[in-house]
Amino acid sequence: xxxxxxxxxxxxxxxxxxxxxxxxxxxxxxxxxxxxxxxxxxxxxxxxxxxxxxxxxxxxxxxxxxxxxxxxxxxxxxxxxxxxxxxxxxxxxxxxxxxxxxxxxxxxxxxxxxxxxxxxxxxxxxxxxxxxxxxxxxxxxxxxxxxxxxxxxxxxxxxxxxxxxxxxxxxx
Numbered sequence: 200x201x202x203x204x205x206x207x208x209x210x211x212x213x214x215x216x217x218x219x220x221x222x223x224x225x226x227x228x229x230x231x232x233x234x235x236x237x238x239x240x241x242x243x244x245x246x247x248x249x250x251x252x253x254x255x256x257x258x259x260x261x262x263x264x265x266x267x268x269x270x271x272x273x274x275x276x277x278x279x280x281x282x283x284x285x286x287x288x289x290x291x292x293x294x295x296x297x298x299x300x301x302x303x304x305x306x307x308x309x310x311x312x313x314x315x316x317x318x319x320x321x322x323x324x325x326x327x328x329x330x331x332x333x334x335x336x337x338x339x340x341x342x343x344x345x346x347x348x349x350x351x352x353x354x355x356x357x358x359x360x361x362x363x364x365x366x367x368x369x370x371x
Contacts, residue, residue, distance in 0.1 A: 218283075219306040222314065225261070225288065229273045232290030232299045233263035236270055242371075244364060258360065262370060269293050272370065274357045278349040280307040285346060289322075289354055295362045297325045300354060310343030313350055322354055327362040331355035 223231070229239050240262040263270040272291045277284045283306035290298040300322045302314040312318065321337050330336045333344075337351050364370050 218308040219304065220311070221304050223288070223301055223303045225273075225275050225303070228275070228288040228301045228303055229261050229263065229290075231301065232273055232288070233270050235265055236263035237265050239263055239273070244360070244369065258357075260361070260364070260370060263290075269371070271298055272361055274361065275303065276353050276357060278353045280305075280310055280346040280349060283307045285313075285350060287350055287353070289357045291358065291361050295326055295358065295365055297322045297354065297358060299323065300350075302350075307346060310340070310346035312340045312343050313346045318347075325354070325358065327358050329358075331358060 230236070233239075242260045242262060244258050244260055246257050258274060258276070261273040261275075263273065271293050273288055274291070275286065275288045277286050279285070284304070285302065285306070286304035288301045288303055290300070292298045300319045302319070305311050305314060318338070318340060322331070325331050325336070331351060331354055333339050333348050333351050337347070339347050361370075
């Protein structure tokens with residue numbers, strides 16, 4: 200008896216990493232978020248600098264500059280969706296409010312809808328005073344619940360860290 204696999208069956212048997220899609224590099228994301236920037240200065244931030252809790256890891260902040268002026272900040276981060284990592288970038292204005300969120304790499308087989316502009320635009324203008332929680336001020340996407348939750352948690356964490364770093368003068 201000959202076994203015939205249909206395309207849907209082949210997709211179902213594919214490992215999750217076979218669904219990985221690369222959308223943007225860090226350099227492309229930062230330029231998309233701050234097209235007027237002349238340069239981006241990288242600043243490594245230690246785990247305890249501006250930390251909101253003991254579990255915060257070191258991070259790299261890209262400071263968008265035009266002349267001597269700071270335009271804002273870009274942080275590239277990763278969270279786990281359901282099983283695989285999601286790489287995304289958060290652009291923050293000089294005042295610490297969210298300017299833009301971009302999904303750079305998505306490796307899950309489901310939930311890619313978090314890359315839709317309408318979902319990502321929900322973060323725009325959010326500050327440390329905002330809830331930034333799925334079900335409160337960020338809508339969930341059916342079938343992408345964990346991706347929505349984890350990216351939202353990551354954005355909230357980044358907003359809090361950047362706020363603390365700005366207030367402490369650590370970002371210059």
